[in-house]
Amino acid sequence: MEIPYTVELRRDTGLTNGKIGIWLFLASEVMLFGALFASYILIRTGAPSWPRGDTILNVPLATFNTIVLITSSITMVMAWASLMRRRFGTYRIYMGLTILLGFVFLVVKYFEYSAKFEHHLYPSTNNFLAIYFTLTGLHMLHVAGGMAVNAYLLGPGAKLWKTNPAWFTNRVENSGLFWHFVDLVWIFLFPTLYLL
Amino acid sequence: MTTDHAADMTGHHAADIDKHVKVYISVFVALMVLTIITVAIARVHLPVPIAVGLALLVATVKGSLVACYFMHLISEKKLILAVLVLTGVFFIVLLALPVFTDGNSYGFHEAPPTNAPTEPAASPH
Numbered sequence: 150m151e152i153p154y155t156v157e158l159r160r161d162t163g164l165t166n167g168k169i170g171i172w173l174f175l176a177s178e179v180m181l182f183g184a185l186f187a188s189y190i191l192i193r194t195g196a197p198s199w200p201r202g203d204t205i206l207n208v209p210l211a212t213f214n215t216i217v218l219i220t221s222s223i224t225m226v227m228a229w230a231s232l233m234r235r236r237f238g239t240y241r242i243y244m245g246l247t248i249l250l251g252f253v254f255l256v257v258k259y260f261e262y263s264a265k266f267e268h269h270l271y272p273s274t275n276n277f278l279a280i281y282f283t284l285t286g287l288h289m290l291h292v293a294g295g296m297a298v299n300a301y302l303l304g305p306g307a308k309l310w311k312t313n314p315a316w317f318t319n320r321v322e323n324s325g326l327f328w329h330f331v332d333l334v335w336i337f338l339f340p341t342l343y344l345l
Numbered sequence: 346m347t348t349d350h351a352a353d354m355t356g357h358h359a360a361d362i363d364k365h366v367k368v369y370i371s372v373f374v375a376l377m378v379l380t381i382i383t384v385a386i387a388r389v390h391l392p393v394p395i396a397v398g399l400a401l402l403v404a405t406v407k408g409s410l411v412a413c414y415f416m417h418l419i420s421e422k423k424l425i426l427a428v429l430v431l432t433g434v435f436f437i438v439l440l441a442l443p444v445f446t447d448g449n450s451y452g453f454h455e456a457p458p459t460n461a462p463t464e465p466a467a468s469p470h
Contacts, residue, residue, distance in 0.1 A: 163422045172425045176432040183436040191443050203387065215380050223373040226415050230369070233362045329415045336407045340400035344387035 156315045171323040175330050178291075182334055185287070189280050189341070200277055202343040205270070207261055211343045214257045215335065221250035222332040225299075225325045232318040237310055240321075244303045247328065251296040258289055281342055288338060291331045298324045372414045379407045 154166040162169050193199050202208075228243035265271075265278070272282040302321055309317040383403050386396065413419040418426070 162424050164424065169424070172428055176428050179429075179432050179436060180439065183439055187440045187443065190440070208384070208387075212380065212384055216377065219373065219376045219380065222376075222411060222415055223369055226369050227366070230362050230366055326416055329411050332415075333408050333411045336411065337401075337404050340383050340387070340404050344383065345393070345397055345400055 155319065156313070165319055167319055167323050171326050175326065178330060182284075182287075185280075185284055186337070186341075189284070192276050192280065196276060202277075202281075202341075202345060205277065206281065206343050207264065208343050210257055210261055211339055214254050215339050217250050217254050217257070218332050218335050221247050221254070222329050224250065225328045229318065229321050229325050232310075232314070232321055235314070237307075241303060241307075244299060244321075248296050248299050248303065251292050251299070254292055255289060255296075258285065284338055284342065288331065288334055291327075291334070295324070295328045295331050299328070368414055372410050375410060376407055379403055379410075383407075 152166075156165065158164060159166065159169075224243045224246040228240050228247060231237075231240040231243055262282075270278055272279045302317075302324055306320070307317070309320070383400060386399050386403070390396075391399070418429075
């Protein structure tokens with residue numbers, strides 16, 4: 150059975166099903182991260198004292214990771230733009246770079262986490278670290294999830310380009326929407342956890 | 346056929362992509378500059394309320410750039426914008442509810458009456 154409205158637009162929504170689907174999913178993601186941000190704000194405002202993030206966390210590494218993730222966002226959008234220009238070879242380069250940058254982000258986070266554990270700083274140590282590990286841990290899971298989807302679209306999923314390039318382009322766009330959302334979450338996590 | 350679909354499905358015609366790419370690069374540069382500004386503001390060690398306000402302001406500008414241009418929200422269909430507005434309303438309710446229900450923890454409690462006894466009344470026994 151053929152999946153409906155993968156390329157043609159639905160009359161009632163004016164969108165493909167994939168596009169409306171990913172945006173509804175992102176809306177649920179806003180509520181997920183929103184609930185955690187709300188918890189952070191409430192715990193912080195209710196606490197008698199709160200440490201500055203830069204006294205505990207590694208700001209240069211996090212700044213580097215911010216640059217990595219923003220760069221991965223532009224390589225992701227360039228991957229989609231390459232498909233719109235019908236340049237599949239360029240798409241593969243940009244998508245490969247996006248996955249590589251996601252990997253670099255995770256490696257840096259691994260070193261950050263390792264340094265914390267070496268200093269016996271765990272989620273159970275205090276409220277600040279509990280929030281730090283929860284928010285960044287959930288964010289890392291999202292990075293890994295986005296990388297998995299992107300890897301599929303670079304590998305076996307790319308076969309679709311030969312049979313239905315429009316559908317494939319839509320898939321890459323939808324995957325890109327998720328990836329940009331992950332970047333957007335980090336844009337708020339970085340100052341609130343590391344700098345304030 | 347597929348080219349038309351590719352144009353229709355995204356709302357962008359392939360011929361316009363070159364213009365879009367220039368915008369993406371400009372947004373990327375702006376995001377980098379704003380990241381430097383974010384770190385610079387933190388290094389100044391401003392009072393916490395000002396530092397929080399400025400950091401969130403810069404983060405909001407950065408987030409808006411990503412959402413508007415990389416995620417194409419600036420040219421997206423109204424239905425998606427409506428979904429996001431509804432999400433925003435729920436998010437504000439989510440943020441506000443604990444403050445209203447647990448206000449005593451956040452400095453909203455009334456001051457005790459000045460003539461109120463500070464110690465519990467002595468037991469008659």
